[in-house]
Amino acid sequence: MASSARKKASLLVEKASGAREPFSEPKLERSLRMAGASSKLVQRVMDKVRREIHPKMTSRKLHQIAFQLLKKESRYLAARYNLKRAMMSLGPSGYPFEKVVGALLEKQGYESKVGVFMQGKCVSHEVDVVATKSSRRLLVECKYHNHDGIKCDVKVPLYVYARSLDLANNSSAEWFNEFWLVTNTKFTTDAIKYGECAGLKLLSWDYPEGKNLRQLIEKEELHPITCLTTIKSGQKKNLLKHSVVLCHEIAENPDVLRKHGFKEPAINRILKEVTELIEG
Numbered sequence: 001m002a003s004s005a006r007k008k009a010s011l012l013v014e015k016a017s018g019a020r021e022p023f024s025e026p027k028l029e030r031s032l033r034m035a036g037a038s039s040k041l042v043q044r045v046m047d048k049v050r051r052e053i054h055p056k057m058t059s060r061k062l063h064q065i066a067f068q069l070l071k072k073e074s075r076y077l078a079a080r081y082n083l084k085r086a087m088m089s090l091g092p093s094g095y096p097f098e099k100v101v102g103a104l105l106e107k108q109g110y111e112s113k114v115g116v117f118m119q120g121k122c123v124s125h126e127v128d129v130v131a132t133k134s135s136r137r138l139l140v141e142c143k144y145h146n147h148d149g150i151k152c153d154v155k156v157p158l159y160v161y162a163r164s165l166d167l168a169n170n171s172s173a174e175w176f177n178e179f180w181l182v183t184n185t186k187f188t189t190d191a192i193k194y195g196e197c198a199g200l201k202l203l204s205w206d207y208p209e210g211k212n213l214r215q216l217i218e219k220e221e222l223h224p225i226t227c228l229t230t231i232k233s234g235q236k237k238n239l240l241k242h243s244v245v246l247c248h249e250i251a252e253n254p255d256v257l258r259k260h261g262f263k264e265p266a267i268n269r270i271l272k273e274v275t276e277l278i279e280g
Contacts (some may be wrong), residue, residue: 014058015149023053028066035081037070045069060148071229076276079227083214084148084205086226087184089236091146096245098128098142100180100222103246105138106132107220120166121172127167129180138201139167143183152204153188157181157195158188164200184213221278223247228277230270235260247274 012020025046032042045066052065063085071078079086090096095114100111110131116138117126129140141160143152164179181202187195187204195262205213215224225247227234237246244256251274259268 004010011053011055011057013053013062014056015018016147023057023062029060031081032066032070035070035077037073037077037081041070041073041077054173075229075273078229079223079273079277080218082227082229083217083223086224087205087217088146088148089226090184090224090240090245094128094142094144094207095243096224096240097144097184099243100217100224101140101246102129102131103143103222104216104220105129105140109133109223112134118167119170120163121169121173122166125163125167130176137174138180139164139176140176140180140182142172143181143185145183145185148185151186151188152181152183152191154190154194156183157191157198157200157202161195161200182213221248223277225250227251228270228273230273235262247277250274251278 003094011023013023014020023044028049029042029046032045037045047060049065051244055060067078067082070081087100089095090100102114105112111135112129112131114129115126116130117124118130119125127139128139131138131140137257141163143156151171160179160181167176167179179199179202180203181195182203184205186206187202192202192207203213203216224245225231225239227247228236230240238260239256242260244250244260250256250270253269256269257270262270
């Protein structure tokens, strides 16, 4: 038994980046518990993973095993577990991600606009999100990736900081208090070091700890429709194409589903999953 456990712990799993790292049972268990899985369900998933894991297994395959078991038990648990990959399914354009970021800021009392052109001292810039609350204005650059394993390296905050300087140096331009850099993946260590030193506000999937993008989305119940298991991939793409990005948009206006050809039985299933996801 102990020998088997050591063998599993020594297995290397291939990440999306191509790197290989030791399989971590505690890491998988934490992700299942964060999705809301019960202790018994966590144990069932872990038992199946232990039976099926092998030296050539990828992290994507591990995710699929866990996702399918959660889906059989509860669609909304599977949807919550699938949040990271759901965020990467918002593309190919960055607009849906910008809308999520704007909605997060609105939850904090800001009024937000997506895709605003502002004149800098040297050139004009399209700012992904502009958020205003009384005497505060935030300018936000969103870096969206639809593939796991891609990190924002130091070149990104360097570029963003240069844009912030060009906008700040235009005396006739609109003022702003902070310039943010937000990504749905992760920052490299140097990117964080430079961004903080330059005075940028950084937000990524796992940074800063305690108030990162994943935690904010879950806290504010702003799950994207790509989380849902009751809508097919093609249907999700069509809804995103028509600017339906967030689950609460469906909850507040089910007619948007009727408008795009969904029948009542399907609408009822979708609304049930959305309600459980938001309330859960």
